[in-house]
Amino acid sequence: MLDVIVVGGGHAGIEAALIAARLGCETALISLSLENIGKMPCNPSVGGPAKGIVVREIDALGGQMGITADQTALQFKMLNTTKGPGVQSLRVQSDKLAYARRMQEEIQRQEHLRLILGICTGILVENGKITGITMEDGQILEARAVILTTGTYMSSSVMISSEVTPSGPDGEPTTNKLSESLRQAGLKTFRLKTGTPPRVLTESIDFSKTTPQPGTDQFVAFSTTTQTIRKPEDQKLCYLTYTTPQTHELILANLKKSSMYSGVVKGVGPRYCPSIEDKLVRFSDKPRHQIFLEPESEALDTTYVQGFSTSLPRDLQELMVHSLPGLEHAVIRKYAYAIEYDAIDPLQLKPSLETLVVENLFTAGQINGTSGYEEAAAQGLMAGINAVLKLRNQPPLVLRRDEAYIGVMIDDLVTKGTQEPYRLLTSRAEFRLLLRHDNADQRLMRYGYELGSISEQRWQDYQHRRAQVEQLKEQLKTCRLTPKSPIQDALEAVGYAALTDGVSAEELVRRPHITVAMLKPALDFDFDPAAAAQAEIELKYEGYINKARKEAEKMMAMDHVVLPEDLDYDQVQHLSLEGRQKLKAIQPHTLGQASRISGVSPADVAMLAMVLEQRHRKEQ
Structure with missing residues (x-):
């Protein structure tokens, strides 16, 4: 029997499998193919506002994403350098092929990690506890813990206008059986939607009509282990162009041909990374929108048209692309599409990312309702760590909102839930001046060192830097x-x-x-x-930092008050009806988490505090 099975070889699955194996657990990673591991099906980049800080946090905890992103970057760019340190973060344009290849090599050489190719079709549960998974070929794999990181592959459909194809990204297989298996186990699922823009032949672009976007002329990196990066003169340029009145006219005149506006799409799309159709409808007052032209790989002749996601028909996509300055004669190599898929309601998760319904079943990434490589990788890392800790009968690692963006994200998911693909933003953090790019190791490396995911040498290097x-x-x-x-x-x-x-x-x-x-x-x-x-x-x-720390200490006081797992909310008098329902459904871990649940009033929190005090006195 295996210790841990990780289903899915995307960014969440990679981090979950690597950390579990590095911490000594016999681990298996289930992937459709070797080539699927580390794929970047959407934008070939890592980092950005808030996200770049998450990658630094992943590195401080002993994760892999930052190291590989540094090794395979085409361009390094520090964002928001004219603003305060609380919003500055790193973004790299990645070589998508090199990134995936490095991740595949890392998986293959990792001790205690076994790669199994195939499709997971269901989970096995006995007496409310996970025992393993079933595979499409009939194979049964037993494990003490399972981490699902299925991305957009559960019951997924690819859509271009009214054309709907049951498929994962890039025409890959999908399965309806896993979603059904989760529902039978008691987990609720819902539909979400995301999309991707067209890719065009690079040599068909007239870059003289666009604005070059160079990288940062200084040494910046995600990982503290990185010693060298590409010199500024060797980094690749990105370019900026804009939509035109012709672009807007084409799209608005054909909205009903879009999958989203024709009624084909049932799921909710990402508010903070919308399709170009959504942008024009929601921001009708804007005369133009930014479009970034970004290289995909040194080994490819394609450019990613960032900001131009759509599900309009192929013939219209041709006209739309040709309406952009510099792309009048561009050749589309891959058409844009929307994809709809199943996710689980994250309110069914503990802060450790273990499900409330099935013991030792963890989930991470887009299955939890998030979007983005970085959000997925962070959840995968935390799910992997907490699966190992659970098997060791040790308390989970739960990061606070004042010590990591990872803590902000997971607390938002398990406390507030989401009805749309969740994306990390600096505005989601109450204490963003404490959660900076420069101090991720100061905030989190101690945890990695204590876990054993940070080596003695790395810990000593950090101590030297701090000194x-x-x-x-x-x-x-x-x-x-x-x-x-x-x-x-x-x-x-x-x-x-x-x-x-x-x-x-x-x-x-x-x-x-x-x-x-x-x-x-x-x-x-x-x-x-x-x-x-x-x-x-x-x-x-x-x-400002001292003021933020004092505010964080007030929140921390409530987060240190643990709510007993056997607390019967039906027996707590004077709770509001909505508060009682939400508390029973979400099962908050601490009084602080309970206070952040939508529908739980301050009076409800006061009643809980009173009940806990009474219980404490009786125990005394």
Whole structure:
């Protein structure tokens, strides 16, 4: 018997299988084919607002996505650099073929991990506990824990206009049997929809009519293990173009031919990554929309038309693409389509991502109602970790909202649920100044080290980096700059008057627009640029960071109050009817989680706190 079976070789499945095997569990990964592992069926990129920070968090916990993304990036770009550190994040344009190939190699060489090719058609449950899965060829695989990471492959249909084909992405097989098996086990499913834009022949694009989008001219990486990346001059360009009045006229005149607007699509689409039809209907006041042209791979001659997802007929897609500046003569290599699939209601999950209905059954990724490679990988990592901890009879690892975007996402899913493909945004985090790109290892690497997914060497490297930051902050505090210091021109360049008295370097760094690097000519010590950037943030935003930490501590106090699993909400007096129903359905783990459930009032929370206090006194 296996310890863990992971169903699905996408981004969630990869992280779940690797972490389970790395932590010593005998693990099997079920995939349609070797080539399916690590595929990027939509945008060939990793990171972006909030998502890039999630990849840093995955790396800090010992996951794989950041390492592979760094190794196979065509372009590195730091986003929102003109804004505060709470919203800055890294995005890379990936080589989709190289990325998948690296992930496949990682899976194949991992000890304790076995790859099984085929289709899972059902789960096996005895006395409310998972015992294994069934395969399409009749094979039965037994396991102590199962993690489902099926992506968009459950009962999926591909749609172009009124043409509906039962299929997974790229014409691959789908299965209705797994969804039915989950429903028979007591899990609720619902339909979701997503889509993908066309790919065009790169040499058929006139890039002179578009705006080049270069990468960042500095060393940036997802993984703290990454030592080198492509030089800026070797990175590939992306390009920006826009929709035109002709584009809008074509789409609006043919809305009824879209799968979404003709009634073919039954599922709910992503609000934050809508089709071009949705954009024009919902943002009718906008005269144009951005379209990014992004390379897919050095080994391919295709360009991804980002922002142009559609399910309109092929002949209309030709006209639409040709209406974009630079794409007047573009040759479409792959037409856009919409895809509809089954997901489970995430309110049926514990914060560990174990289902409430079936013990030792975990789910991660798009099956939980999310969208995006990064969201999937993060859930896969957490599901893998918690499956191992469950088998060891140890408490689950549940990240708080103030210590990780991963914690924000999972808490949102299991507490609030979702009716549409969930996407992480910086606005979802109450404490985003605490959840920065620069401090992911500071927030989470301790967990990885304690689990055993972070090596002793990586832990020592982190401790050394942290010591450098603290040493630099102390040096800035004691270093005094005078009117004779060679920084007067630099100060005047950013709007400050020349120094007339002595001032500490720390005090100057706390001022807006002044950086540690700017003061370097006047400092009598060397420093690491990464350490300088982190020290600068911690000094400049110290007041805001401390305020956020105090607010987080208030939330943390309620999240430390655990609700007993045997608490009978029907016996708790004076709960509101809606509150009682929601508490019974969701089974919150802590009082803090209960307080965030839609429909649970502050009065309900107060009653729960009173009941817990009474129980505590009786136990005393």
